[in-house]
Amino acid sequence: MGKITLNNIRLFGYHGCFLEEKKIGSYYTINVEIELNLDKPSISDKLSETIDYVELYYIIKKEMKINSKLIEHLSRRIIHKIKNKYKKFLIKHIKVKICKENPPIQGNKIDRICVTLYE
Template sequence: MKTSITLEDIRVYAYHGCLQEEARIGSWYRVDLTVWADLSTSIQSDRLSDTIDYVRLNQIVKEQMAIRSQLLEHVAGRILQVIKADFQEVTSVEVEVAKINPPIGGDVGQVSVKIIE
């Protein structure tokens, strides 16, 4: 049985980007995350130890967002890698990292990168 756990709209202030101002000033980011796994044991047991702890998933996102990257692809890839390393039962991961109001000289609400593995 394949089950998904989704965390939506994780908001983090971080310092990603290629511009020096982005490293100094920072901006708001939004992260959406879905993981898939066979969670049939936890469905029956009702024990946290038998599932994927979404508190830990949120912690992974915050830890990786705190490490500066030039590219959104890079930070999204790190999030994915840590989740796969921490939870061997995960069969698939979708991570979307969005920069809110990016400094690209136009009226753009956000720019995002999505990785699905």
């Protein structure tokens, strides 16, 4: 077994329930962890036998462009896109953590709020 992890992807998006979040937008930090069997590619050295982390990045970037009220919803979409694209690799576990930087919480200073989904 093994894991492929993308850490601290920073992208801009327009997610949230408040009108100002949809107009102004915010930066988000995304972390994705995928657990699967990496025995075959670790021996063969073939990209075709593993999940391409560049393609993972583009899946995340594409989903970030689709506005959601909740980052929970965004996280679920990312998980499902990854699972559908890489069915042949029999993914055992996916974890997606999305953090909204500087969320608008009535003038209070909060660095970020995060949501983590597992499947």
